[in-house]
Amino acid sequence: MPQIFRIGSYIIYFWSNENDPLEPVHVHIAEGRATANATKIWITSSGKALLCNNNSCIPQKTLNNMIRYIEANSTFIVNKWYAQFREITYYC
DSSP states (O other), X not given: OOEEEEETTEEEEOOSOOTTTTOOSEEEEEESSOXXXXXXXXXXXXXXXXXXXXXXXXXXXXXXXXXXXXXXXXXXXHHHHHHHHSXXXXXX
């Protein structure tokens, strides 16, 4: 799984195979290592981050900090997404 960031014990990453057709731009967050049942965050065309689910049960304060970090780095994430998948669509 392509890791984008590590924040403390959490990793922010893409799945290598993000389905067909490709889902809109998003990242997964898990503690320790990538898992199939991780928290999912959509990235909008305006650079905002929207929580899809918190399957990793990340504490709310930590999750809020990560969402702010993702928003601050959304352009970088979108560029990495394009480099990985060669296409970009947005949830909204």
